[in-house]
Amino acid sequence: MRLTLPPDPPVTFTARLHDARTATVIGRLLGPAVLVCFATGVVSHYLQHPPEWLADRLPSHPSGGYRVTQGLHVASGIAAVPLLLVKLWVVYPRLFAWPPVRSPRHALERISVAVLVAAAVLEVFTGLLNTFQWYPWPFGFVPVHYAVAWLLLGSLLLHLAVQGPRIRAHFTRTSPGTLALPAADAPDRRQFLLGVTAAVGAVTLTTAGQSVSALGPLDLFAPRSPAHGPxxxxxxxxxxxxxxxxxxxxxxxxxxxxxxxxxxxxxxxxxxxxxxxxxxxxxxxxxxxxxxxxxxxxxxxxxxxxxxxxxxxxxxxxxxxxxxxxxxxxxxxxxxxxxxxxxxxxxxxxxxxxxxxxxxxxxxxxxxxxxxxxxxxxxx
Structure with missing residues (x-):
C-alpha cells in the first residue's frame, strides 16, 4: 500500500508582524539612524579629504568636534545593523510576490527597493568591518564607502517618494487607513517592538563607550577599547x-x-x-x-x-x-x-x-x- 501525501500548500505569509504597520514603525527608527550616519560620514570624509576650496575653511574648533561627529557616525551605524536586519525580516515576504512586476509604478518600486537593500547592506557591513580594520574585499574602502553612501541616500529618498502614501497611512497609531490588529495579535507586536528597541539600546550602550567616556564601564563589545594601549x-x-x-x-x-x-x-x-x-x-x-x-x-x-x-x-x-x-x-x-x-x-x-x-x-x-x-x- 503506497502512502500518498497531499501536495504542499502554497506559501502564504499571514503573520501580522510582516505587515506594513510594523515595517513603518521599524522604518521610523532605522531612517534617523541612517540619516545621522550619512551626515556625520560626510563630515568625516571632508575633514579627511577636503577639496581645495574648503581646505582653509575647515574649523579647528571645537577641539573635540571630530570626536563627537565620528562617535555618532559609528554608534548610529552599529545601531542600524539590528534595525536593518529586523526591517528586512519584516518585509521579506514581499520578495515572493507574484507576479514580480504588475505595472510601471510597481517596477519602479521594486527597483528602488533592490537598490536600497543592496546599498544599505553593503554600506552598513563594510562600515562595521572597518571598525575592526578588516578589509576582505579588493576595492578601496574610503571611496567606495563614500560613493555607496550617496547611492543609499538617493535610493532611500526614491523609496520614500514611491511609498509615501502607504507610509503616511501607517505612520501613527491613529492615522486614517491604518489597519486595526486583532486583539490577540496586538500584544505580539508590542512585545516584538519592545524587544527590538531593547536590542538596539543594548548594542549601543555596550559599544558607544569607545567614544563616550561616561559609558566606558559598559564598553563590552566595542571593536576597540580606549583604555588599552601603550x-x-x-x-x-x-x-x-x-x-x-x-x-x-x-x-x-x-x-x-x-x-x-x-x-x-x-x-x-x-x-x-x-x-x-x-x-x-x-x-x-x-x-x-x-x-x-x-x-x-x-x-x-x-x-x-x-x-x-x-x-x-x-x-x-x-x-x-x-x-x-x-x-x-x-x-x-x-x-x-x-x-x-x-x-x-x-x-x-x-x-x-x-x-x-x-x-x-x-x-x-x-x-x-x-x-x-x-x-x-x-x-x-
Whole structure:
C-alpha cells in the first residue's frame, strides 16, 4: 500500500508582524539612524579629504568636534545593523510576490527597493568591518564607502517618494487607513517592538563607550577599547607596520622647508619653547580618548621658516608607505595655537608606536591626519 501525501500548500505569509504597520514603525527608527550616519560620514570624509576650496575653511574648533561627529557616525551605524536586519525580516515576504512586476509604478518600486537593500547592506557591513580594520574585499574602502553612501541616500529618498502614501497611512497609531490588529495579535507586536528597541539600546550602550567616556564601564563589545594601549592610548598603525625602527631614526633630523629652510635635531627641538595641550585622539573607527601632549607649536616652526600667519602646512612622515604618509593642513589648523609637533605624551617621551621622535597633534582632526614619525614640515 503506497502512502500518498497531499501536495504542499502554497506559501502564504499571514503573520501580522510582516505587515506594513510594523515595517513603518521599524522604518521610523532605522531612517534617523541612517540619516545621522550619512551626515556625520560626510563630515568625516571632508575633514579627511577636503577639496581645495574648503581646505582653509575647515574649523579647528571645537577641539573635540571630530570626536563627537565620528562617535555618532559609528554608534548610529552599529545601531542600524539590528534595525536593518529586523526591517528586512519584516518585509521579506514581499520578495515572493507574484507576479514580480504588475505595472510601471510597481517596477519602479521594486527597483528602488533592490537598490536600497543592496546599498544599505553593503554600506552598513563594510562600515562595521572597518571598525575592526578588516578589509576582505579588493576595492578601496574610503571611496567606495563614500560613493555607496550617496547611492543609499538617493535610493532611500526614491523609496520614500514611491511609498509615501502607504507610509503616511501607517505612520501613527491613529492615522486614517491604518489597519486595526486583532486583539490577540496586538500584544505580539508590542512585545516584538519592545524587544527590538531593547536590542538596539543594548548594542549601543555596550559599544558607544569607545567614544563616550561616561559609558566606558559598559564598553563590552566595542571593536576597540580606549583604555588599552601603550602610554594609556590605543595604537592603530604600529611602527612595525610602518617599517620604522630605532635604527632608522639614528640620524633623524626635522627638515622645515620654506623661504628660510632649516633643520633641527631632536635635542634642538626639545630646547625650543614647549607647550602642553589636552586633546583627544579620535579615529575613524569610532574610538577616541583625550591625552596630554607636549611639544612645539607648528605655527612657530612655520613662521621661523618664513611662512607667516597665512601659511598652510604639508607634513611628511618618514614611514615608507601609507595612504596618509603625506598630510596637508589648512590654514586654520596650521595656525591654531593648540596644533603641536608633539614630543611627549602624558608626560613621557613618545613611544615608537606613538610616533617617536615627533608627531602631529591638532584639534578637531581625524586620527589618520595626526601624522606620526614626522620627518619633514613644509610651508605651503
Amino acid at each position: 602610554q594609556g592610548l590605543p595604537v592603530n598603525r604600529t611602527a612595525a607596520a610602518a617599517r620604522v625602527t630605532r635604527a632608522s631614526l639614528a640620524d633623524w633630523r626635522l627638515t622645515v622647508a620654506g623661504p628660510r629652510p632649516y633643520t633641527l635635531t631632536l635635542d634642538e627641538l626639545r630646547a625650543l619653547p614647549q607647550h602642553e595641550v589636552t586633546l583627544p585622539l579620535a579615529c575613524v573607527e569610532g574610538w577616541s580618548k583625550s591625552a596630554r601632549w607636549t611639544g612645539v607649536r607648528v605655527r612657530d616652526l612655520l613662521d621661523r621658516a618664513g611662512g607667516g600667519s597665512q601659511a598652510r602646512a604639508r607634513v611628511v612622515s618618514i614611514e615608507a608607505t601609507g595612504a596618509y604618509r603625506v598630510m596637508e593642513m589648512g590654514r586654520l589648523s596650521a595656525q591654531d595655537p593648540q596644533t603641536l609637533l608633539a614630543l611627549r605624551l602624558n608626560g613621557e617621551e613618545l613611544s615608537l608606536d606613538h610616533g617617536f621622535p615627533a608627531r602631529i597633534i591638532a584639534p578637531n582632526r581625524p586620527g589618520v591626519l595626526q601624522t606620526k614619525w614626522v620627518g619633514r614640515l613644509e610651508v605651503v
